[in-house]
Amino acid sequence: MTPVRVSIVGAIASILLILVVLELVRGRRLKERYALLWLATGVVLLVLSVWRDGLNTVAGWAGVTSYPPAVLFAVATLFILLVLLHYSTVISKLTDENVDLAQRIALLEDRVSRLEPPPD
Amino acid sequence: MTEQRLVAIVPAWNESGAIGVVVDEIKGFDPAIDVVVIDDCSTDDTAEVAESHGATVLRLPFNVGIGGAVQTGFRYAVEHGYEVAVRLDGDGQHAAAEIPKILGPVKAGDADLVIGSRFVDPGGVYRAPFARRIGIGVFARLVSILGGQRVTDTTSGFVALSRAGIELFAVEFPHDYPEVEATLVALRSGLRVTQVQVDMRERTTGSSSITFVRSLYYIVKVMLALLVASLRRYPRLEGARQ
Numbered sequence: 001m002t003p004v005r006v007s008i009v010g011a012i013a014s015i016l017l018i019l020v021v022l023e024l025v026r027g028r029r030l031k032e033r034y035a036l037l038w039l040a041t042g043v044v045l046l047v048l049s050v051w052r053d054g055l056n057t058v059a060g061w062a063g064v065t066s067y068p069p070a071v072l073f074a075v076a077t078l079f080i081l082l083v084l085l086h087y088s089t090v091i092s093k094l095t096d097e098n099v100d101l102a103q104r105i106a107l108l109e110d111r112v113s114r115l116e117p118p119p120d
Numbered sequence: 121m122t123e124q125r126l127v128a129i130v131p132a133w134n135e136s137g138a139i140g141v142v143v144d145e146i147k148g149f150d151p152a153i154d155v156v157v158i159d160d161c162s163t164d165d166t167a168e169v170a171e172s173h174g175a176t177v178l179r180l181p182f183n184v185g186i187g188g189a190v191q192t193g194f195r196y197a198v199e200h201g202y203e204v205a206v207r208l209d210g211d212g213q214h215a216a217a218e219i220p221k222i223l224g225p226v227k228a229g230d231a232d233l234v235i236g237s238r239f240v241d242p243g244g245v246y247r248a249p250f251a252r253r254i255g256i257g258v259f260a261r262l263v264s265i266l267g268g269q270r271v272t273d274t275t276s277g278f279v280a281l282s283r284a285g286i287e288l289f290a291v292e293f294p295h296d297y298p299e300v301e302a303t304l305v306a307l308r309s310g311l312r313v314t315q316v317q318v319d320m321r322e323r324t325t326g327s328s329s330i331t332f333v334r335s336l337y338y339i340v341k342v343m344l345a346l347l348v349a350s351l352r353r354y355p356r357l358e359g360a361r362q
Contacts, residue, residue, distance in 0.1 A: 102188070103191065106179055107195060110196075
C-alpha cells in the first residue's frame with residue numbers, strides 16, 4: 001500500500017508542476033502547444049497520487065507488488081521521455097527551416113546585389 | 121540543338137587558398153560555364169577571392185554544412201533555369217579538365233546523374249588510405265543493393281546533373297555527409313544514374329572535412345540515412361527530359 005505521505009508529496013509536486021506551466025503560458029514564455037504535454041504529465045501524476053486505489057491497480061497490472069509508488073516514477077519517466085522526443089522532432093523541424101531560410105537569404109542577397117550595384 | 125545553359129556548383133568553406141585556382145580552371149576549360157561558389161560562412165576571404173576571379177558567390181549567413189551549401193547551388197540552378205549542372209569541390213581535388221567526362225552522358229540526354237568515380241576502372245590512379253577505401257566500398261555495395269544498380273563510388277563529390285536531377289536535389293538533399301544518401305535518393309526517384317572513371321588529385325590546401333574523430337559519426341549517420349531512405353517513398357521521376 002502506498003504511504004499517505006508519498007501521496008501527499010506526489011500531489012503537491014504535481015500541482016506545482018501544473019501551476020508553473022500555467023504561469024509560463026500566461027506570461028507568454030511557453031506556447032500552448034508545448035505546454036500540453038507538460039500539463040498532461042502533471043494531471044496524470046496528480047490523479048495517480050491522489051487516487052490511491054488507482055495507483056495500486058495500475059501497479060498490479062505492471063506486476064509491481066512490493067512498492068506501488070514506483071509506478072509514479074515510471075509514469076513520470078515515461079512522460080519526460082515523451083516530452084524530450086517531442087522536442088527532438090521540434091528541433092529537427094527548426095533545423096530544416098533554418099537551413100531553408102539561410103539558403104533563401106543567400107539567393108536573395110545575390111539577386112539584390114545585382115539590382116543594387118554596391119555604392120562606391 | 122541549342123546550347124544548354126551550364127552552371128558549375130562549387131561549395132567552399134575556408135578555401136581561400138584554393139578557390140581562385142578552381143574558378144580559373146573551370147572558366148579556362150569553358151568560359152560559357154557560369155561558376156557559382158557557395159560560401160558556407162567562411163571565416164577567411166573565400167567569398168572575395170571567388171568573386172574577384174569572376175564567380176557568382178552565394179553567401180550563407182551561417183554555416184549549414186556541405187549538403188545545405190550544395191543544395192543552395194541546386195536551388196540557384198532551378199531559379200535561374202540552368203539545364204545542366206556540374207558540382208565540384210572548392211578545394212581543388214576535382215580537375216576541371218575532367219569535367220567533359222562527367223558532362224558527356226548528361227549533355228547527350230543519356231543520364232540524369234553522372235558520378236565521377238575513382239573506382240570504375242581498377243587501374244585508376246587514385247590511392248585513398250586503406251580504411252577509407254574499405255568504407256567507400258561498403259557504402260557503394262549497400263547503395264548498389266538498396267538502389268538496384270551497381271555503383272562504385274558513392275562518396276564522390278564530382279557529379280554532373282540534368283535538369284531533372286537538379287530539380288530533385290533542389291528539394292531533396294541531405295544536409296551533412298550528403299553524397300552517399302543522395303545517390304540512393306536519385307536511384308529510388310528513378311533518375312538515370314551512370315558513372316564514369318575520373319582521376320582526382322590530392323588536396324592542395326585545407327584538410328578533408330572527414331577527420332578521424334568524425335568518422336564514426338559519419339559511418340553511423342550514413343548507415344541510418346540509407347536505412348530510412350530505403351523505407352521512405354520518393355516521387356518517381358520520369359528521368360528522360362529532352
